[in-house]
Amino acid sequence: MEVKAGEFLEQINYPSDLKKFEEKDLVRICNELRQFIVDTVSVNGGHFGSSLGVVELTVALHYVLNTPYDQLVWDVGHQAYGHKILTGRRNSFHTNRIHHGISGFPKRAESEYDTFGVGHSSTSISAALGMAVASNYKGETDRQHVAVIGDGAMTGGMAFEALNHGGIENSNILVILNDNCMSIDPNVGALKEYLTDITTSKSYNRFRDDISYVLTKISDLGPNAHEIVKKIEKTIKGGLLKKSNFFEALKFRYFGPIDGHDVKHLVKVLNDLKDIPGPKLLHCITVKGKGYALAEKDQTKWHSPGLFDKITGEIKKTATDKPLAPKYQDVFGNTLVELAEMNQKIMGVTPAMPSGSSLNIMMKAMPDRAFDVGIAEQHAVTFSAGLASQGMVPFCNIYSTFMQRAYDQVIHDVAIQKLNVVFCLDRAGFAGSDGPTHHGAYDLAYMRCIPNMTVSAPMNEEELRNLMFTAQQENMGPFSIRYPRGNGVMTDWRRPFKEIEVGKARMICDGEDVAILSIGHIGNEAVKACLELNSEGIHPAHYDMRFVKPLDETLLHQVFKKFKYVITVEDGCVQGGMGSAVLEFMADNGYSCNIVRLGIPDRIIEHGEQPELWAECGFDAVGIMKTVQKLAVSRATKAIAS
Ligand SMILES: Cc1ncc(C[n+]2csc(CCOP(=O)(O)OP(=O)(O)O)c2C)c(N)n1
Secondary structure, eight states, X not given: OOOOOOTTGGGOSSHHHHTTSOGGGHHHHXXXXXXXXXXXXXXXXXOOHHHHHTHHHHHHHHHHSOTTTSEEEESSSTTOHHHHIIIIITTTGGGTXXXXXXXXXXXXXXXXXXXXXXXXXXXXXXHHHHHHHHHHHHTOTTOOEEEEEETTGGGSHHHHHHHHHHTTSOOOEEEEEEEOSBSSSBOOSHHHHHHHHHHHOHHHHHHHHHHHHXXXXXXXXXXXXXXXXXXXXXXXXXXXXXXXOHHHHTTOEEEEEEETTOHHHHHHHHHHHHTSOSOEXXXXXXXXXXXXXXXXXXXXXXXXXXXXXXXXXXXXXXXXXXXXXXXXXXXXXXXXXXXXXXXXXXXEEESSOHHHHTTHHHHHHOTTTEEEOOSOHHHHHHHHHHHHHTTOEEEEEEEHHHHGGGHHHIIIIIITTTOOOEEEEESOBOOOTTOTTTOBOSHHHHHHTSTTOEEEOOSSHHHHHHHHHHHTSTTOOSEEEEOOSSBOSOSSOOOXXXXXXXXXXXXXXXXXSOXXXXXXXXXXXXXXXXXXXXXXXXXXXXXXXXXXXXXXXXXXXXXXXXOSEEEEEEEEESTTSHHHHHHHHHHHTTOOOEEEEEEEOSSOOOOOOHHHHHHHTTOSHHHHHHHHHHXXXXXXXXXXXX
């Protein structure tokens, strides 16, 4: 649904329009931009609190910088709605995150102002540094390169790696640390405490304004101005912060902390910093959800609240007449606590997704056994490996897409040592409106080629519980369990635990025409397809494979002996996934059969609702039905011909 912009905002299509306004108008423009975000997100959905928190920063940056010549990189990109609106996408903003609409994240193909595609965190400093070094090389020394990174994203290893490198490159890079003390959940770790120390240090902040004053007078200090200012700053900051400033130690000149909601002051500071060459870091203090009281108060809930009534703040729930099946993540969260009560060795690990994964249930119930380690997937995996090396059974819950970050750790630290780490890969398959950066497309393929790894996926909540129960037993080795975003299919899911034999599939229905082999939740689409087909007199058999590794070879021998047509269905990449595993089995065992592999094709699939994307790729119930119908018809045709 399209919404109307305020009088000033309506005149701004690009930053060049913004620059026509006087500085005194910027506060009003910020208010209108904030209102436009509230109006649109309340009716269309999307990320919320983070964009509200950087409204002033966004306006100031586009007011001061010469974008897109000056290059602005947003970390994660979930906070870039204001940026999108000011850079040519105000009129299409109502299509944000909708199938075939604009992306919810900066995306190079969408706009020249989106200098770098993002979605995963902690990449902005590396990317901006690469741009800055390229500019240097090309002689474009007047070009500014700015990375805006949150205090949450700053906990990611890549950010530290980039700071370490950036400090010794003599490049024009400004890192803006958007410090709101929040990740999606409250931020964690020692860095967070360090930043709070700086922000609350009274003595340091008294001198902060004096440093700013010196900076503005920089040109009055003659040819050695920069050196003199550097020395003054170093002495003051080093002395007052007792330990030396962390960023300064990495050779970034540190400025701030400043109020990230004072747009006029931001404009002044950014203008000053433009004249200072080399690596710099500006520490801005902001409030996540700024300007929308409920979002300021409950920042986790309003990170991405769904549709809501902007006046009352009531978050809209989908109306259903039937009781809703639970989310898979909640089945995981509750089941883990049940298992941990039975097995004292179980521990829980999440890299910054306590609410998203529902590990927060265990963190609350057993705080000494469940850990949020920050946005640090690699560390989460090796930390889990360390726990497992001491006899613990860690459940390391990482979204399928973010696990891509920790692939080496899965192999090097877990699989080679055959450690009992249970990987629970949430948001596996299409993630929906977050789009390609977030789709969990690859885990079946990337896990199945790792020796010692068990690769499984439940078709419903009860299977998830039983796989978790199975995985936590002695000497199971590395065990991965993937499940999708959203709700399962069973309301009565809290059933007694049953061990599942590793590598054992189950038959959903017997049949004669075609065999459908599915893995995971998408098998429920196959169930719907079979019901429809039965009413047409077509009776495919359907098997829930449960495991991609080890495969149920006994079952596959039966299938290849009985059926000439096999369809594999997975909400994962067809290249290297379950279908590929079945093809390999067929070739290795000398069978010949017509196989159709349904899954995510070898191209980037954009954003949309999960069912829209399943349909686009032909593996929703309708797609499966059509595939069976085609095979059944060709079978009938062949029969007539012979
Ligand atoms: C590698 C990776 N892990 C996890 C996430 C999920 N995630 C998205 S935003 C976010 C919190 C970011 O916090 P911060 O950088 O402080 O930004 P804020 O929302 O507070 O503005 C997390 C954990 C991600 N995008 N990328």
